[in-house]
Amino acid sequence: xxxxxxxxxRGEIARRVMRTAHRMGIATVAVYSDADAASPHVREANEAVxxxxxxxxxxxxxxxxxxxxxxxxxxxxxxPGYGFLSENAAFARKCRENAIVFVGPSPEAIEAMxxxxxxxxxxxxxxxxxxxxxxxxNQDPDFLKEKASExxxxxxxxxxxGGGGKGMRKVDQAGQFLDMLESCKREAASSFGDETVLLEKxxxxxxHIEVQVFGDSRGRVVHFFERDCSLQRRHQxxxxxxxxxxxPPNVRAAMCSAAVRAAKAVDYVGAGxxxxxxxxxxxLTEDGFFFMEMNTxxxxxxxxxxxxxxxxxxxxQLRVASGGSVPSQDEIAIHGHAVEAxxxxxxxxxxxxxxxxxxxRLELPREGDGIRTxxxxxxGGEVAIHYDPMIAKLIAHGDTRGEAIDRLxxxxxxxxxxxxxxxxxxxxxxxxxxxxxxxxxxxxxxxxAHLDALAPKAVSxxxxxxxxxxxxxxxxxxxxxxxxxxxRTGFRVNAxxxxxxxxxxxGARVEVRLIPDGTGFIxxxxxxxxxLDQVRVSGVREFGYVAALVDSEEVVAEAEALExxxxxxxxxxxxxxxxxxAEAAAEGLDAGxxxxxxMPGKVLSVRVEPGQTVKKGETLxxxxxxxxxxxxxxxxDGVVDSVRVxxxxxxxxxxxxxxxxxEGEAAA
Numbered sequence: 001x002x003x004x005x006x007x008x009x010r011g012e013i014a015r016r017v018m019r020t021a022h023r024m025g026i027a028t029v030a031v032y033s034d035a036d037a038a039s040p041h042v043r044e045a046n047e048a049v050x051x052x053x054x055x056x057x058x059x060x061x062x063x064x065x066x067x068x069x070x071x072x073x074x075x076x077x078x079x080p081g082y083g084f085l086s087e088n089a090a091f092a093r094k095c096r097e098n099a100i101v102f103v104g105p106s107p108e109a110i111e112a113m114x115x116x117x118x119x120x121x122x123x124x125x126x127x128x129x130x131x132x133x134x135x136x137x138n139q140d141p142d143f144l145k146e147k148a149s150e151x152x153x154x155x156x157x158x159x160x161x162g163g164g165g166k167g168m169r170k171v172d173q174a175g176q177f178l179d180m181l182e183s184c185k186r187e188a189a190s191s192f193g194d195e196t197v198l199l200e201k202x203x204x205x206x207x208h209i210e211v212q213v214f215g216d217s218r219g220r221v222v223h224f225f226e227r228d229c230s231l232q233r234r235h236q237x238x239x240x241x242x243x244x245x246x247x248p249p250n251v252r253a254a255m256c257s258a259a260v261r262a263a264k265a266v267d268y269v270g271a272g273x274x275x276x277x278x279x280x281x282x283x284l285t286e287d288g289f290f291f292m293e294m295n296t297x298x299x300x301x302x303x304x305x306x307x308x309x310x311x312x313x314x315x316x317q318l319r320v321a322s323g324g325s326v327p328s329q330d331e332i333a334i335h336g337h338a339v340e341a342x343x344x345x346x347x348x349x350x351x352x353x354x355x356x357x358x359x360x361r362l363e364l365p366r367e368g369d370g371i372r373t374x375x376x377x378x379x380g381g382e383v384a385i386h387y388d389p390m391i392a393k394l395i396a397h398g399d400t401r402g403e404a405i406d407r408l409x410x411x412x413x414x415x416x417x418x419x420x421x422x423x424x425x426x427x428x429x430x431x432x433x434x435x436x437x438x439x440x441x442x443x444x445x446x447x448x449a450h451l452d453a454l455a456p457k458a459v460s461x462x463x464x465x466x467x468x469x470x471x472x473x474x475x476x477x478x479x480x481x482x483x484x485x486x487x488r489t490g491f492r493v494n495a496x497x498x499x500x501x502x503x504x505x506x507g508a509r510v511e512v513r514l515i516p517d518g519t520g521f522i523x524x525x526x527x528x529x530x531x532l533d534q535v536r537v538s539g540v541r542e543f544g545y546v547a548a549l550v551d552s553e554e555v556v557a558e559a560e561a562l563e564x565x566x567x568x569x570x571x572x573x574x575x576x577x578x579x580x581x582a583e584a585a586a587e588g589l590d591a592g593x594x595x596x597x598x599m600p601g602k603v604l605s606v607r608v609e610p611g612q613t614v615k616k617g618e619t620l621x622x623x624x625x626x627x628x629x630x631x632x633x634x635x636x637d638g639v640v641d642s643v644r645v646x647x648x649x650x651x652x653x654x655x656x657x658x659x660x661x662x663e664g665e666a667a668a
Contacts, residue, residue, distance in 0.1 A: 001322045002076060002077040004028070011387070041376065105270045110296045135198035154204075169181075206443055209230070258276075276289040337400055347424075356600065359377060362378060370403075383421050391423060405433075412432075413571050464503070472537075498514060603648065604623065614637070616634055642658070
């Protein structure tokens with residue numbers, strides 16, 4: 001059995017692996033970059049080895065340094081987690097050469113499934129259904145265009161070495177093909193160092209269903225049933241569940257059998273996932289699923305499989321890596337339903353831009369009663385710019401799918417509180433509680449089709465109304481009988497009765513008018529309004545809550561008084577409501593004169609120069625942060641007064657990049 005395990009990863013997955021290793025009596029070694037020196041995974045390990053600076057290419061991707069760390073600490077095995085070096089055949093081979101157990105498949109299996117074109121050929125030979133397409137060696141553009149016409153539009157162009165949605169283009173008609181091909185090849189060469197592509201028939205209403213497989217060194221391969229990962233945004237999974245909704249037993253049997261054949265075709269050992277694209281235009285059928293790719297590692301969404309089968313997949317990885325066996329197929333059964341939502345530090349209202357910074361408030365669901373939380377950060381820590389902005393995986397299990405969804409929605413409502421970092425918690429909650437998701441009518445297009453409802457661009461009238469009640473806390477909202485002077489109902493002689501609170505929205509005044517109406521209030525915010533009945537406010541001068549009935553449903557918001565304003569949490573969303581200050585607003589009228597970096601990053605390009613006239617919305621510069629490009633636009637019409645940065649500069653959050661003057665003013 002493995003005695004000491006080095007975990008070549010960080011954050012949530014490092015802690016997840018450690019938890020199982022410690023339970024099994026295995027000592028653990030953490031590795032860390034400068035940015036992670038104070039991270040929980042470092043503190044929780046038995047030993048820790050420093051790798052280098054924050055960028056992954058200077059720390060977590062340094063295979064030789066990780067091998068040296070294992071030797072230095074006497075670790076006899078390395079678990080790669082997912083991402084980083086987890087699917088790096090060269091790293092797995094180095095482990096073997098240094099007599100260190102790699103907790104994963106062989107280098108040969110990783111190589112066999114690493115390139116999409118080779119993998120598809122292997123699957124065809126193994127009798128696994130593959131998507132109609134072309135994955136040959138001829139990369140001549142005209143030849144590929146001819147093949148696309150034979151397949152029939154729409155088609156997908158995919159980089160053979162691609163992943164995460166990069167190196168992929170959908171082409172709807174022949175006239176677009178050559179331009180799309182050139183763009184795809186250029187991105188593939190830049191991202192993966194390989195511009196080779198394949199073509200696939202585009203499935204119009206696709207579902208993404210994957211099967212968890214496990215093999216051992218005795219040649220046995222079993223499956224742990226399927227997961228549905230169809231709820232995606234930009235090809236990135238958002239919510240996963242197991243088993244897949246509306247899965248007929250005969251289709252499950254056919255899909256899982258195909259997955260086992262796929263794994264056996266490469267003599268697979270360890271945990272892996274066979275991913276299928278499924279025709280979701282109607283009921284699932286035995287001939288309606290096609291091999292997409294194999295992930296030769298543990299998946300982010302593995303907890304839902306653990307919850308429905310009762311197996312600890314990390315424990316099974318460690319036992320198989322030590323020469324142990326997988327269970328027999330008839331020992332593995334489905335129990336209930338599980339749903340996982342990925343809580344990210346990102347702001348849906350700004351196009352899901354990453355949100356970095358300190359975690360002054362971080363409350364996550366407590367484990368128990370069907371709830372599990374896997375997280376890599378804690379309150380007082382921070383979300384750094386260098387890595388994936390995942391805060392936690394929130395998992396719920398229930399006897400039925402509806403029960404699992406209800407538990408996860410309730411956990412987000414009652415226990416997720418994050419500030420000042422913005423998160424997608426409200427977005428997740430709306431997606432989980434949407435009629436389409438609850439009905440299991442989800443394809444990979446679901447989020448795009450419902451984006452306006454799932455990711456509203458502004459604070460809702462209900463949030464403003466509850467914040468106003470919290471702001472006005474201090475007396476009963478309804479007067480005692482026959483005493484209109486005793487309550488805070490907004491009673492006026494010869495004037496409409498109302499209460500009012502004003503908040504600051506980036507220098508603009510937002511007034512909330514609360515007008516008594518029978519048993520409740522009408523809250524008016526500009527031209528929008530919401531009715532609240534049976535309003536109850538408790539103790540929000542420091543910390544308390546506001547509760548009300550809205551459309552016969554009770555809503556409860558927590559409110560905390562901070563020095564800078566009221567922190568109001570409702571259905572996963574935590575918003576700071578700053579009181580409106582006329583003097584500060586007057587001083588801030590010129591706030592639109594400065595375009596600032598929303599987060600630390602690197603300036604890729606500057607599009608303007610001093611003296612240039614610009615229009616509102618015109619791009620001034622482009623910033624790269626957390627592996628994403630962000631165009632920063634002019635907040636108003638004006639003249640560029642000064643440019644404070646150049647291409648290649650590193651900037652911090654809040655740094656002024658470009659200053660604007662009013663039209664007619666001289667530029668400096």
